[in-house]
Amino acid sequence: MNRIARLAALMLAAGTIAAATTPAGAACKQIGAVGTGVTTDLAKFMADAALKNIREAQGFSKASGSTTYKCETGMIATDCHARQKACQ
Numbered sequence: 001m002n003r004i005a006r007l008a009a010l011m012l013a014a015g016t017i018a019a020a021t022t023p024a025g026a027a028c029k030q031i032g033a034v035g036t037g038v039t040t041d042l043a044k045f046m047a048d049a050a051l052k053n054i055r056e057a058q059g060f061s062k063a064s065g066s067t068t069y070k071c072e073t074g075m076i077a078t079d080c081h082a083r084q085k086a087c088q
Contacts, residue, residue: 028064028087031055035080040071047082060086 031054035046048067055063064085071080 028085029058029060030083031058031060031086032081032083035082036077037080038077040073040078040080043071043078043080044069044082047080051082051084051086055086058086060088062087 031051033047033050033054035043035048035050037043037046047069051063051067055061064087067082067084069080069082071078
């Protein structure tokens with residue numbers, strides 16, 4: 001039992017040190033992507049998929065806040081520029 005108590009105390013100390021060395025505010029960055037589709041909804045969907053791919057490729061674990069869109073409808077397709085804050 002003494003061995004388990006020592007192991008638990010060691011694990012607790014390691015967790016405390018890891019928490020103390022982690023910065024309080026995680027590193028965040030504004031990312032953007034463009035999606036193209038026949039409709040606005042499809043263009044937004046493609047832009048969201050591109051944002052997800054960028055987050056994963058750059059090592060960001062989560063999105064922070066809502067996504068903003070700026071869509072332009074052309075003769076054939078719609079382009080949507082999406083921006084979002086991503087944090088590690």
